[in-house]
Amino acid sequence: MVESIARPHALRTSAERSAQTTSGYPMLLVVLGGLVLVALGIYHASNVPLGPVLIASGILIAIFFASGFYLLQPNQAAAILLFGDYRGTDRSTGLRWVWPWMIRKTISVRVHNITSERLKVNDLRGNPIEIASNVVWRVSDTAQALYDVDDYMQFVNIQIESAVRVIGSRYPYDDFSHGEKTLRGDADHISEELRVELQDRVAVAGISIDECRLTHLAYAQEIAQAMLRRQQAEAVIAARQKLVEGAVTMVETALDQLSEKNVVELDDERRAAMVSNLMVVLCAERDTQPVVNAGSLYQ
Numbered sequence: 670m671v672e673s674i675a676r677p678h679a680l681r682t683s684a685e686r687s688a689q690t691t692s693g694y695p696m697l698l699v700v701l702g703g704l705v706l707v708a709l710g711i712y713h714a715s716n717v718p719l720g721p722v723l724i725a726s727g728i729l730i731a732i733f734f735a736s737g738f739y740l741l742q743p744n745q746a747a748a749i750l751l752f753g754d755y756r757g758t759d760r761s762t763g764l765r766w767v768w769p770w771m772i773r774k775t776i777s778v779r780v781h782n783i784t785s786e787r788l789k790v791n792d793l794r795g796n797p798i799e800i801a802s803n804v805v806w807r808v809s810d811t812a813q814a815l816y817d818v819d820d821y822m823q824f825v826n827i828q829i830e831s832a833v834r835v836i837g838s839r840y841p842y843d844d845f846s847h848g849e850k851t852l853r854g855d856a857d858h859i860s861e862e863l864r865v866e867l868q869d870r871v872a873v874a875g876i877s878i879d880e881c882r883l884t885h886l887a888y889a890q891e892i893a894q895a896m897l898r899r900q901q902a903e904a905v906i907a908a909r910q911k912l913v914e915g916a917v918t919m920v921e922t923a924l925d926q927l928s929e930k931n932v933v934e935l936d937d938e939r940r941a942a943m944v945s946n947l948m949v950v951l952c953a954e955r956d957t958q959p960v961v962n963a964g965s966l967y968q
Contacts, residue, residue, distance in 0.1 A: 683755065683810075683812035683815075683875075684810065684812055684813070685757075685758050685810045685811050685813070685875070686812075687757050687758065688747075688748075688749040688756055688757025688758055688767070690759045690761070690766065690767045691765070691766050691767070692761075692763070692764065692765065693739075693764030693765050693766040696737065696738070697738075699730065700734050700735050703726075703727045703728070703729075703730030703731030703734065704731055705727070706723050706727030706730065707723070707724050707727035707728055707731070709723050709727075710722070710726075710727060711724065733769060734766075734769075737767050737768060737769045738764060738765070738766055739766075739767070741759065741760075741762045741763065741765055741775070743762050744777065744778050744779040745760075745762070745775060745776070745778065746759065746760045746775070746776050746777075746778050746811045747759045747765070747773045747775050747776075748773070748774045748776060748816075749771050749772070750771065750772040750773075750774065751771050751772075752770075755816060756771065758811045759773075760778075774815060776808060776811050776815060777808070778807060778808045778809075778811065780805060780806075781806050781807060781825075783803070783804050783806070783825070784801065784803045784804075784884055785802050785803075785804070785826075785833055786830075787799045787885055788800055788801065788833055788834060788837070790833070790838055791837075792838060792840065792841050793839060793841045794841045794842075796841075796888065797888070797889035798842050798852070798888055799886070799887050799888070799889055800837045800852070800883065800885060800886050801833070801883070801884050801885035802829065802833050802881055802882060802883050802884060803883075804825075804829050804867065804881050805879040805880040806871070806877065806878050806879060807876070807877055807879065808821070808875060808877075809876065809877040810875025812875065813873065813875025814875040814876065817874060817875065818874045821875075824871070824874050825871055825876055829867060831870065832867040833863065836859060836862060836863045836866060840852050840855075840859065842888065856882075856883060859883060860881050863883075864878050864880065864881040867881060
């Protein structure tokens with residue numbers, strides 16, 4: 670029996686929770702109290718039993734409580750560890766305090782902006798293309814980012830490259846028949862699919878993808894000239910097709926109006942000749958020169 674392979678986000682073992690920390694300002698008063706004891710000990714230095722005790726006690730209190738201070742700026746967080754055990758995350762800004770034997774690891778939860786390198790990928794039709802993207806992301810779960818992956822910054826960069834390659838090979842570069850979605854013609858759809866694909870890949874690291882956009886899209890240099898000529902040829906064919914359709918409609922309308930208003934009566938042979946002349950005039954790339962018929966209709 671074949672066992673199913675779990676997706677990466679099913680391996681998540683950590684989850685962010687609030688840490689038990691306090692404001693650092695009350696503890697700052699305690700440190701100041703320790704310094705006051707040191708000052709009193711120096712003042713009573715002549716008293717041998719009291720002076721050294723006050724100085725030693727004040728220094729120990731000041732050092733002990735001062736070692737528990739840490740600062741958090743806006744959009745920063747601190748993961749708290751106790752002997753290797755995750756005890757929670759503090760997201761409160763300002764001067765904070767925790768027991769000195771607890772380790773604090775600061776992590777930024779601000780928005781990050783990464784532009785990937787230009788990657789060479791084969792599109793759905795096998796044509797080599799160059800593609801790059803810009804990704805806006807942020808850390809949403811600090812516990813997952815710090816403890817479920819080895820280096821979340823490097824992890825995100827690698828997953829961006831992998832997702833761009835997958836999306837680039839899933840669609841053709843272009844399609845003049847407009848029969849399917851393309852990388853060049855459906856930028857919004859491609860960007861959203863890239864965001865969904867990348868979000869699924871980085872969920873294991875507690876990362877949220879806010880936006881993805883393609884910043885570069887072109888054929889690879891080795892086929893760029895050939896594909897440009899192909900695009901030009903397809904564009905010319907499409908333009909001539911529209912031109913012929915319009916000319917046929919105009920000729921049909923002209924013949925119908927001539928018949929309805931009895932301007933001239935034409936037999937099948939003269940009718941075919943008029944259609945041919947009108948088609949030449951309407952479809953010709955050069956300006957036509959009028960010919961004045963000074964004889965009869967049949968000369």
